[in-house]
Amino acid sequence: MKKTNLLQGTLDLLILKALSMGPLHGLGVSLRIRQITNGAFEVGPGSLFPALHRMEEAGWLSSEWGESENNRRAKFYQLTKPGRRQLETEAKHWTLISLAIAGALKA
């Protein structure tokens, strides 16, 4: 049983949302996404880390090295102000698209 693939474009949104609930290191983001989507989304490292780097590059996240709960070296990410704005923008965008498609399917 393959886990459902992501819709492209939703990963950023989920990462932003996950981090809006507090700073996390990379794998923590992956876990929180699994939690808040009730296991519907499984994000592998090959998707996660490039996305985090891209988003930090875009100025939406900032990072610093620290220690995880298991005393492992880990990079902690948190939202910047532009990141919060981006979350709002993407959440709105998602809502619009989601309603449009739901409406189309109902018709």
Add this chain to the structure above:
Amino acid sequence: MKKTNLLQGTLDLLILKALSMGPLHGLGVSLRIRQITNGAFEVGPGSLFPALHRMEEAGWLSSEWGESENNRRAKFYQLTKPGRRQLETEAKHWTLISLAIAGALKA
């Protein structure tokens, strides 16, 4: 950083849905998608035709040449049986994902 209009993966779903309401030629599909999404989605030819070809290749659509309402040569597409199954599958999949993300954003 360009915003893509569509969420990747939703184009197939919209095309399948559009054709489930009756056969259409290419540009007709584009128009019907605009209608049923209340103008939320504009599908240009550079997205539309490759998608139609891909989906015909996949066996979801069949096509035949005919004449449009304006007496123009046009290729009419209709759903095959596998295409209808695919529509059901993708619609279900969309609903699941959509609910999962909506839930995640609410939290």
Add this chain to the structure above:
DNA sequence: GCCTCTCCTATCGCTTATCGATATGAGAGT
């Protein structure tokens, strides 16, 4: 007849996101 507008299909090149596999390192447990 001729010109232009619109309709209709088609393709090329480019960008970008995601995924599977793989690599590396270090603390934890035995």
Add this chain to the structure above:
DNA sequence: ACTCTCATATCGATAAGCGATAGGAGAGGC
């Protein structure tokens, strides 16, 4: 020592969508 797990990272492949562009053919004005 050895292995398991945590944690970050990167590479190559795949694929979708988009802008631009092209070309053919009927419609309608003149």
